[in-house]
Amino acid sequence: MTMSVSDLLLEQVTRLHASDQTSRREDFDSALWTKIEELGLPLAMCPEPDGGFALRWSDLFDVITHSAACGEPTPLGETLIANALLCGGGAEPAASAVFFSAWAADVPETARLLVTRGEAPALVTFSDPAGAVAGNTPTTVSTVRYAGALLRSIQIAGALQGALDLSVRYAQERVQFGRPLAKFQAIQHMLAQLANEAVATAAAARIACAKMDAGDGDLAIAIAKLRAGRAVEKGAMLAHQIHGAIGVTMEYPLGRLTRNMWRWAEEFGDQREWAIAIGRTAVATGDAWDAVIAASDPVEVAGDE
Template sequence: MDDLFSDALRQLLADQCTPAVVRQIEASGDGAALWAHIDSSGFADALVAEAQGGSGLSLREAQDVMALCGRYTVPVPLAETMMARSVLAQAGLSEVGLVDSAWADAAKGSITLAQGRLADDGSLMCANVQLGRVADAVLVSDAQHTWLLSTQHAQSSPASFVLDADLRWSPEHVAAGVKLPKHQDVRLLLGCINAAQLSGALLAVFNNTLQYANDRVQFGKAIGKFQAIQHQLSVMAEHSFAAHMAAQLGCASDTAVPDRVRVAVAKARTSEAALEVASLSHSIHGAIGFTREFDLQLFTRRLHAWRQSGGAESYWHTVLGHELVDNRSGLVLDLIRSATDVTA
């Protein structure tokens, strides 16, 4: 089933999510048309159980689908909505379970994920909300609570990445939002999603750079024939394929719930790879890679944004360190083996 989903999504994105469309959405902040194409095809409900109207995919089966969001630089929150709708369905708060029709519409739309900070006055602030400009709602968690909040009710200001936003909800809108009965670790969900998206974007950058090196002729031969360029390409390949394997680890679950240790391995490794591959790809492309008209920057800007979102490698290295130090169930080697076994 995962192959059927990924093949179908690949065809849809190749047709509907071209670089020109990505540029248009980045410029306008309006991804409604693209989202309508994606949502009507059922991909956003991939992780929702069949009994609740979804496709019932596990994270393992949905990994390729999320990686395609990176491969095609999807400028709407498809992977995030897949995870958010799964969380809402598990909490019994899917659109059929929401009494207020306005919130039912929010649950049907695009949903991104964010960490928030509840102020003393009851307002809620979220910095650098991934795709906050184009999402209909946000699944927000602080240290204790998780809410579904509409972006229409938030004060929005620009964030570092073009489609991200800093969002603030007033105490009244926080109180009127949907509060989930169980707290969710949104950073864990974002880490899992972005590891998969990074893996797709990294392989795309490597393949595009390899093609460029074979096509670009300098001093009478393709630059890919020069030993220095070949070395850079080999390092890119190493990082890209290691990141792909790490993302598989992060999604190695037969449910829709990610494992914390596996996600820590996946996000740390893919974030490390993002820095190296972005740097080497621009080095090989030279000045043209930085231009707005060239497609490379569509990918490398996202590599840097997704590296930070959900925790960079330093955060997840710390998580892994605590897990190793606090492991009381057996040998450290046993923990490493269990965390890196994709068949478990």
């Protein structure tokens, strides 16, 4: 069976993140980023004339979630989206790393930061956010906000899956009172709840990706971001309850996953903001219930098999 470009990229990214140390890094992984650049991933959503693969949100869903499940030691998602926005606005993309917020340490000098100047986003040098604009595009701030919210929803889905995988493994390996934690009904119940949050978040984010690819993703993105924020509240708590004290130690990867989740839940609009956006959008259609249901239904995008 012939593999698609997105499948091939996922296979390559999975190999890059194979080391268990990946999810334990708190700083920017420059060696990993160099390998990501060699794969051509930063430009994957750009048109072929700009050096990309013209991939859609749906095509890269698994790549972004896998990276998030591994602790997100590089801004792969941010760079993908920033370059897609630049190409969409007629500006020239670049393979160097792009960040949406100044959280990382030890970033390379070529790294860039996405900022807003008036009504348009711009790229500036990471080390000098007030410096000269390195790229410009007529894309509006609203477009950046929705793209950022969708990215964070996808990443939260990935981090929740990563937390679930860690929790299942820990519950199977950790022995208490002579038997694995996974044998206790209370732990089984918590694992089931955590799995529910991870699956529901991923489903909402996948639908939003399909809607975005089809050109009508605003309401679906708002729903996905709200669902993701609510999942973080419950999912992070459950994962840490299952792990007990080990979950907050620096040498264990769960802490990084949940810190990322909490940060992503607040970025590009928190639960309150997106709940208000959903209400306003749905009411404006004249039939709020049908609008929300329609935005939550899966869609087929041209090119899907």
